[in-house]
Amino acid sequence: MTKSLTITRPDDWHLHLRDGAMLRAILPETARHFARAIIMPNLMPPVVTGAQALAYRDRILAALPAGMSFEPLMTLYLTEDSNTEDIAAAHANGLIKAVKLYPAGATTNSASGVSDFSKVFGILEKMAEIGLPLCVHGEVTDHNIDIFDREAIFIDRVLEPIRSSIPELRIIMEHITTSDGVDYVRENEANLAATITTHHLIINRNHILVGGIKPHYYCLPVAKREEHRLALRIAATSGDNRFFLGTDSAPHVDTLKENACGCAGCFTASNTMALLAHVFEEDQSLNHLEAFASQNGPAFYGMPLNNDTITLTKSDTPTNFPSKIYAGEEKVTVFDPGFPVYWSVT
Numbered sequence: 001m002t003k004s005l006t007i008t009r010p011d012d013w014h015l016h017l018r019d020g021a022m023l024r025a026i027l028p029e030t031a032r033h034f035a036r037a038i039i040m041p042n043l044m045p046p047v048v049t050g051a052q053a054l055a056y057r058d059r060i061l062a063a064l065p066a067g068m069s070f071e072p073l074m075t076l077y078l079t080e081d082s083n084t085e086d087i088a089a090a091h092a093n094g095l096i097k098a099v100k101l102y103p104a105g106a107t108t109n110s111a112s113g114v115s116d117f118s119k120v121f122g123i124l125e126k127m128a129e130i131g132l133p134l135c136v137h138g139e140v141t142d143h144n145i146d147i148f149d150r151e152a153i154f155i156d157r158v159l160e161p162i163r164s165s166i167p168e169l170r171i172i173m174e175h176i177t178t179s180d181g182v183d184y185v186r187e188n189e190a191n192l193a194a195t196i197t198t199h200h201l202i203i204n205r206n207h208i209l210v211g212g213i214k215p216h217y218y219c220l221p222v223a224k225r226e227e228h229r230l231a232l233r234i235a236a237t238s239g240d241n242r243f244f245l246g247t248d249s250a251p252h253v254d255t256l257k258e259n260a261c262g263c264a265g266c267f268t269a270s271n272t273m274a275l276l277a278h279v280f281e282e283d284q285s286l287n288h289l290e291a292f293a294s295q296n297g298p299a300f301y302g303m304p305l306n307n308d309t310i311t312l313t314k315s316d317t318p319t320n321f322p323s324k325i326y327a328g329e330e331k332v333t334v335f336d337p338g339f340p341v342y343w344s345v346t
Contacts, residue, residue, distance in 0.1 A: 004313050005286060009306040010273065010293035012037035014135070014174050014195050014246025016265070017060060017072075019043055024063045025327035026251050029269040031070035033345050035306040038135065038246070039072045041100055046077035046112050050090030057095070073097040075135060079112050080119040084126050091132045097301060098133045098172070099123075103154070105141045107220040108250070108264060113137075117158060124162065128169035133301065135172045138181065139221055148205070148224055152180040159184075167191065172300070175200065175248045177221045179231035185242050186235075193300045195246025196236045196292075199266040201279050202337050204229045215257045216333045219250070220264040236292055237285035244296035247272050253330035268335040271321045275335075277312045277343035311346050319344040 015030060015037040017023050030037060039060065041047035047056050053074040060072045075098045076087055082099075090096040101120075102113030114120055127134060139150040140157060163171065173181055173194040185194045199219060204226045208217045217223070235243045249272070250265025257263055268275070273293070280289040298305050318340035324331045 004311060005277065005289070006309050006311045007290035008294035009033075009035045009308045009310050010245065011035055011297050011306070012247050012249070012269075012272075013172070013244055013297045013301075014038055014040065014197070014248045015269070016040045016042075016248070016250040018251060019056075019059065021328040021330075022251060022253075022332075023060065025325055026267070026269060026332065027060065027063050027070070028065050028068065029325060030249070031064060031068040033273050033310060035069070035308070036071040036073050036303075038098060039074055041075050041077040042102065042108060042110060046079075047075070048077050048079060048082060048112075050076070050086050050093075050095055053090060053095055075100045077102070077112065078114060078120060078123065078134075080114055080116060082120070082123055084123050087123065087132070088126060088130055091130055096132070098135045099127060100135045100137070102137045103139060103141050103158070106137050106139050110137070117162070121165065124166050124169055128166050131170070131302075133170040133172060135174050138173050138176070147222055151176065151178050151221055155180060155184050163188070163192070170300075172246075174246055175221060176232065177224050178228045182231045182235045186240070193242045193244065193296075194235075195248075195297075196232050196243055197246060197248045197266075198268045198272045198275050199223070199248075199335055200229065201233055201236060202229075202275065207338070215262040216335065217266065218257075218262055218264055219248070219266045222264075233279065233283055237280055237283045237288055239285075239288040239291050241291065241296045241299055243292065244300065245272075245276070245293045246297075251325070251327070251332045253327060254324075254333055255330065257333065266335045267325070267332055270325065270334045271341070273310065273312060273345050274319055274321070274341050274343040275337055277314070278337075278341050281314075281343075312343050313346040314342050315344065316342070318342055
């Protein structure tokens with residue numbers, strides 16, 4: 001039985017750091033294990049311009065504890081009024097690594113997102129020209145469409161027309177949750193990849209609803225049927241370089257999760273690598289963990305691998321993870337997989 005595994009230090013290709021007290025509280029949880037992360041721009045107000053991205057990056061670096069190394073990879077929030085020249089300039093000077101597309105109303109702080117996709121085609125064409133990737137929250141938002149079908153319909157209605165019109169555009173389907181998303185990536189050889197979260201490898205919709213509503217398992221995109229979770233596991237553990245880790249670690253204070261209209265998001269930064277080691281070992285694929293967590297993402301983004309490493313160790317006794325992180329006087333619940341985990345980052 002494998003007791004120790006050393007891999008290239010991983011990156012997180014989809015991360016929410018928030019701002020203010022929350023940023024200061026949770027940033028060390030990511031920086032402890034991850035060298036870099038794609039930072040989501042859905043603050044209030046959103047990070048729309050290069051100047052705003054620069055200011056946000058400065059706040060992140062100022063919040064980094066002494067002795068920790070971490071590189072925030074900044075993104076811009078795409079709106080129908082986004083400035084093409086500003087986006088191109090922010091990419092040219094190395095400030096941003098991607099632009100984020102939120103369908104308006106799809107998830108937390110997405111009200112400023114895109115409703116009419118035809119209005120952003122000019123920006124997408126420019127991004128394809130300069131080699132700037134597009135990160136996509138892949139769900140339609142029509143109220144008459146079942147929440148469990150929104151990813152599959154987005155692929156047909158929105159993503160496929162974009163890719164047919166602008167095949168050179170490099171697209172990351174973020175936090176895919178269905179076999180439809182897995183199949184779509186596998187059917188397309190060029191300029192398309194997908195991130196998969198830690199929690200979607202572990203929970204299905206029963207975990208949220210059976211035996212009472214579990215607010216700390218509620219996320220968007222929502223977890224789907226077991227058959228979809230298994231499809232994600234196969235994709236993540238396969239070694240296929242089109243799939244890589246994006247935790248979508250999304251902290252909310254408990255008072256906003258545990259109420260009549262709880263916020264969507266699972267906070268997994270603290271224990272993601274241990275949980276992934278458990279999942280990959282369970283699927284007899286520990287040899288592919290480094291590809292998923294450390295290699296495939298940099299390859300797609302055209303970035304070098306990290307120079308340093310982390311070591312995961314398996315113990316004979318369960319690992320004790322923190323159940324809460326304090327952001328000021330508020331608590332943030334750490335994702336609980338519901339089973340004992342024997343791996344830890346040493």
